[in-house]
Each structure stands twice: as structure tokens, then as C-alpha cells.
Amino acid sequence: MNKKSIVLQTTLELITKQGIRATSLSQIIKESGVANGTVYHHFKNKEEIITELYLMLTQDFGTVVMRNIPEDDVKKQFSIMWLNLFHYFVNNPLAFVFSEQIARSPEIPQSLKDKARQYYAEIENYFKAGIRKKTFKSYNSMVMEELFFGNVVSIVKIHENEKVKLLDKHINQAIEISWKGFLRD
Amino acid sequence: MNKKSIVLQTTLELITKQGIRATSLSQIIKESGVANGTVYHHFKNKEEIITELYLMLTQDFGTVVMRNIPEDDVKKQFSIMWLNLFHYFVNNPLAFVFSEQIARSPEIPQSLKDKARQYYAEIENYFKAGIRKKTFKSYNSMVMEELFFGNVVSIVKIHENEKVKLLDKHINQAIEISWKGFLRD
């Protein structure tokens, strides 16, 4: 593993633990065992480390969410999408932190935010198709998308809270609640 | 308005704009036009400013969410709670920022977080009562609460996004989706 990867990996871990702003370069340097100048040899900026990390993480995002979606069954599709997203966030805490901070943090340039946004397109298509098939009531698709997304996020937050033990049945309840909200009747 | 209030107000605005970590004391001092030492005369340290601010905001929280809740009609209660929370966040962006950042920020001591948590108690009671009345299916109350809360947050985020125009009909759709998810059948 080359120094650049080490820096990225270390930064990933630190940000996951502490958030973006709380993670200083000196910390990254100390933790990664890499020299000061080496970091700047590979990255123009502190921002560039984060940007690169962000790109690495969001690259997966698009494919991961739509993985293993079955052909016809809208309900099954829903469950799997939901769980894909849930597991993605659970396994990629930084991606989760990022996705939570995106809206507000000026650290992430707008261009990147827009790029992330495009991954939602497939989720949007799913809901539009569901409306056409009369499975879902014809709600505004942005609202549906955002609520779907928010539901997953809510449960991930419970999962993250160390004091609470999130069980599979809770997850299934959440999926059920989420699903019922969108239905036609 | 005395100096202390000026400092609090300025901090409120800065944090709303930039987040907690991005807001430095020097910025607060510069922006508020108050002297260096004056801030430390009124507050022990930076954390105390934030803590005090947080207490001010969460104090409202409890009462605001349960304001104007009608007696019997569970559905009407739901709508009003939902809108109370929505408007509270829209009108108190800092409260919103806080509630979003609370989970992760080490800046907010756990004791305070717990205190905020207790305001949820009434929401929890509402859901438990709904289950008893057989209006809601008997889901885990923490899950219900968190999803309810998350739904409001999702819509506030849309509202905050400058590029999107959130209409009343969108809000009503969101409430409907939110409500349907919890129902018994």
C-alpha cells in the first residue's frame, strides 16, 4: 500500500470518528506515519483529500443501491433497495457522514453535491414506475425520494447509537412503515 | 439588548450559517462588535455559549411541539404535531442544525443530549396511546418516533434547499405518507 492510500485510509477513519472539521492535517500525518510534505506531494490541499475520498465512496453508491434488484416484484424491489442503502451506510460510515453533511457543509463543493445527486436518479425512476403501475399513489417524486432516503437514515442513526440495540425486527418494521406510506390506498 | 444577548444572538446566526465547528470565537467577537474579554466575562468558555444557546432553544421545543393539540382526534393530532415540528425547525434553523448535529457532536455534552431526549417523551406517549387505541399498528415506539421525526426533517431539508420550491401540497403529501405508514392496516 503506497503512502497516498495510507493517507486516504487514515483520513477516512479519522473523519468517520470525528467529522470533517474536527480532523486536522497534523492528526492525519501523525496517525498515518507519513511525512508532512508527503501529503502535499499527493494532494494539493486538505480539501483535495476529502474530495478524493468522497469520490471514491460515492462511486460505489450508485451501483450498490441498485444491486440485486429483482425484475418485477415492486415490493421486493423496495425491500432490497431499502436494505441495500441501509447496509451501505452501515458499512461505509464515512459515506453516511458525508451524505448527512452534504446539504450544509461548505467543505464539499457544489459540483460534488450535484454529482451525488445523480445517483438518486435511479431511485426516482423506481418511484415513477411504481406510480405508473398504480402501486404507489401519485405523490411528488422528490417528496417520495426524500422520505424514503430519510427513513433509512433514521434507522441507521438508531443503529449508530451505541446505547440502543437495533434488531432485525425493528428494521423490518421500518421497511413496512416506509412502504405503506407510499401505497395507493 | 445587553452584550450577553448580543453575543448569543451573533453566535446563533453564525452557527446557523456555518455549523458549530466552523464558528470560531474570534468570528463571534468580530461579528458582534463586543470585546474579547467581555465574552469571557459572561461565559466561561466557548462551550458555555453553545450550551446556553442550546438550552434556550430546546426549552421551547417541548412546549412548541405539543401546542394546540386537539383532544380526541388522533389523525388531527398527528397533523398538528407534524406541522408544529416542521414550523419550529423552519423558524429556528439553529435548533434544526443542532438537532441534526447532536448525535455526532462532541461539543454538546451527553447530559444535554439526554435532556433534549426527554422532550420526545410526549411524542412517544402519543404513539403508545395510538397503538392502544388500535389506530397504529404495534410497532416499536422508538422506531415510530425516529421515523416520524425523520420525515419532518426530510421535508425541512427540501424547504431549506434554495433550488427547490416547496409547496403546501408537498407538505400535505408528506404528512399523509407519514401517517399512512403507521396505520394498523
Place this chain on the structure above:
Amino acid sequence: MNKKSIVLQTTLELITKQGIRATSLSQIIKESGVANGTVYHHFKNKEEIITELYLMLTQDFGTVVMRNIPEDDVKKQFSIMWLNLFHYFVNNPLAFVFSEQIARSPEIPQSLKDKARQYYAEIENYFKAGIRKKTFKSYNSMVMEELFFGNVVSIVKIHENEKVKLLDKHINQAIEISWKGFLRD
């Protein structure tokens, strides 16, 4: 003497010895025995230290050069102006360094350069009057001014060169050469 003055004085000495770019803030801090933050309490910038210093020095400039100029005798006026400028530079090495570096260095903002330029106005007036009185040949006044100035600078440079002993007779020769160049015949 307060810390601010100490910083200014120290910077003055260091720049005189080493030039602007060679003088680092850490050096100023070390040499002046003042804390890092203290410098930044009094000055916004490294640049601001230099600017302030520059203003202090050039303030004298205007009055010094025209000091003790006798009424009518154009030749005597010339000698005294010449010597005033010479001694000013010899006694204010930083002013000399500055006046030499002004033309090129981007460290000095244009606004300051312009301000310094206005002090030349009196020298310009002197030459114009000399032309009117038919003492001087009617050369372009900017050329006269610049050559006059340059002559003084040349001799100051000899004076500064540690290996050479500049005698009064050399100075007088220089004044004579300088004077003769401008004469009518």
C-alpha cells in the same frame, strides 16, 4: 515602550539588515521577544507591519528633504537638498531600502507608492523654478528629478559599501557633477 512599538522597531532593524522578503515573522517574533499571537493582535498581517513602518518613515521624508532650504540662492538650495536627501537615506537605511525596492516589489501596495511619489512634488517644483530663472536648461522635469535622485542614491550606495571609505570630498564632487549637468550652458 509597548509591544507594538517593539515589533515595529525589531522589524525595522531586521528588514534593514536583510531586506523584506528575507525577514520572516518567526524571526521578528524571536528577536522582539514578543509572543506569536501578540503580533497578530496588533497587526492584521505581515504586510501591515511593513506598511505601517513604511508610512512612519515616509512621513518624515517630505519635511526632511526640504529642511533648511535658503530663500534665493539656487545653487545653495541644490546643495542642501542634495545633502538632506543623502543624510536622510544614510540615517534611515530602511527608508533607503524601501525607496530602492518600491519600483519592483509587489510587497508595497500601489497606493503607498503613489503616496511616496507626492513627496517628489517639491523637488519637481524646485527644478521648474530653476528653469524659469534660466539657471537650468529646460530639460524634462521628470528626467531631471530622477537623475537628481539617482545621483544621491549612487553615492549612498558607495557609502553603504563596507569596503570603500567615502570622504566628504567625494560627496562634494558628486554634488558638483550633479549640479553642472542641469546648468544652462
Place this chain on the structure above:
Amino acid sequence: MNKKSIVLQTTLELITKQGIRATSLSQIIKESGVANGTVYHHFKNKEEIITELYLMLTQDFGTVVMRNIPEDDVKKQFSIMWLNLFHYFVNNPLAFVFSEQIARSPEIPQSLKDKARQYYAEIENYFKAGIRKKTFKSYNSMVMEELFFGNVVSIVKIHENEKVKLLDKHINQAIEISWKGFLRD
């Protein structure tokens, strides 16, 4: 053009624009498109680049100033020397910058400065001969030399000042002033 020449040329341009101290190796590397290590392959260190550059430039100096000097006419010799020097500086801004910065820059080792100094020998000889021929008054030759040099420099500075349009007649006036100063009567 080989890499070494590219580095020298780039450095030349950067120093001309910004001065010696303001020009960093990283800038040279970035600007010249040459690799980090390549620079150190050709030069021992940063100082060596500057030294080599300096030698290239001053090599010309000696021959250029004395080019096309006619045999007997002392006045014509003066004009041509003056203009040779003027045009040399105008066409070699770096040589000009160097000659201005030499006195103070610790970047240029004394040995080199001395070497440059020897080119002045011919100018010195010219003035000494002029004194012997009773054309010039018997001033100290170092003073004469320095004033002659300084006069050219003053006019080059006017020429460099973007805000002023230097005309041929100004140059001729300057030569005349310069010449008259040294004359016997």
C-alpha cells in the same frame, strides 16, 4: 532546447518578474514543466541556478558595453557607452534586476560580485583617459563611474515604469546632463 536550458530560461523569467527571493524552486519546477529531480540532476542547488544565470548574463555585459566604441571622439564614445548600457538593461531585464539587487543580496556570493565588478574596469579606464585628455575634470573615478552608471539606471527605471512614455528626446537629454556633469569647465 534541453531540460537544463528550459530551467535556466524559466528561472530567468520568474526572477525578472518577481525578484530572486520571491522565486521558489517549486515555482520553477511547475512553470518549466520539468521534474523535481531533473533540476537537481543539473544543478547542485537553487543557488547554483542563480549563479549560472548570473554568469551567463554578466559574460555579455563586458563586451556589450564596449561595443562599437569609436576611436578618438570622447563625446561620441560617451554617448555610445551610455546607450549600450541602456539598451543592455532594457533588453536584459534580469541583468538589470541583478545589477540592482547585487549590492544587498546575500544570494549572490561575493566572489561573483567581484567578478562583475571587473567589467566596470573598462568604464573606469575610459574616465581616467578622459581626465588625462583634460576633457573631464579630475574627479574620483569611482564616483564618476557610479554616477554614470546610476544615471543610466535612473532612465531605465523611467522606461520600466508602465505609466510613463519615455521618448528619445528624454534619453538624449539624460545623456547630455550626464555628460555635462563630468566636463572640465
Place this chain on the structure above:
DNA sequence: TATGAATGAGTCTTCATTCAT
């Protein structure tokens, strides 16, 4: 109650240079 001078640890970044390939 209010001020602002003073502090020094810590921030990000640039620098000239070395070394293995």
C-alpha cells in the same frame, strides 16, 4: 460590567533537498 493586551499551542501550507529507480 466591560475592555483589550498578551499568550502559545495548533492550523494549513510551502520550501529546498534527498534518494531510489
Place this chain on the structure above:
DNA sequence: CATGAATGAAGACTCATTCAT
């Protein structure tokens, strides 16, 4: 000849905090 990874000291500047007035 040429490359670029790696280094750590040094650069300017920001930060939260203390203290005397």
C-alpha cells in the same frame, strides 16, 4: 539523463483562553 516519491523544517496565520485595568 530524467523522474517523482518522500522528507521535515520553516512559513504565515488562527485559535481559545488569561489577566490586569
